[in-house]
Amino acid sequence: MLDDADRRILRQMLADPELDPTTLASRAGVTPATLWRRLDRLRQRGILQGIEARVNWRALGYEVEVSLRFTLDKTEPRAFDAFTAAAREVPEVTEIQTFLGSVDIRLSVIARDMAHWQQIYRDRILPLPHVTDIEPLMLVATLKDSAELPL
């Protein structure tokens, strides 16, 4: 199981992924050698799965982001698999979640501008299979986006 040192290390890393190892070790109250050992063990156990670069699509010219919420036809047993497989083929899809609730599947979709969005929506989203309802939420601003956990 995790002990307090593991928890402190993860808490600090999740709160500020940009920390250099020396600062991370000192904030977590461990020596740099302990930090390396603990991180190694957390990776081996699959708890720490990796560190990824966060791509800022706006800086790459994608000004529009829409959260699309789908309801699927549940009389069709393959609806989820067929829908997900087709959604993976759309390059502008950046996230896929499936849910238990009134929404079945959500996609995050990005576009360069509204004209591009309209084109993606007509050519790539509307043809997705087994959809009974689509509801868009247009992103205005992200005020918080953190991987922090109340450990």
Added chain:
Amino acid sequence: MTDPFAPDATDIAILKLLARNAELSAAEVGRAVGLTQPAAWRRIRRLKESGAIAGRRVVVDRAALGFGVTVFLGIRLAARGRPALEDFERAAAAVPEVQTVQHVLGRFDYRLRIVARDIPDFERILRRRIMTLPGVGQVEANVVLSEERRPGPLG
């Protein structure tokens, strides 16, 4: 607004590599895309300075850490106007279990992503921390069953 950074094929290749593993060294990135270490380092620096790389994301097994439940909330505010939005945003962002707060247009005003230990823990968070946020009106909850991030339009 400044012109967006126009990355070439090599920049895109580097971005793809780092989006999967931000811990690769400039030498490793260089080897993968056929650049020298200093050339790769300059490209990486430019990706960061242009804002194309906005930072790093630590990926953990949330369930293994005891957070087995992730819920997306759609929230509609009961009151409108700027003070109402600002009060709500400040209070929502301060809740430790709230990972994401997004202002949206559509049937809801905000999207929240929440982590909880289990369903009873989620119910406690919903009652004590979410329903008590200033201005909260209608709330819709959807429990995440599965999730995947896609590489997006990186060529």
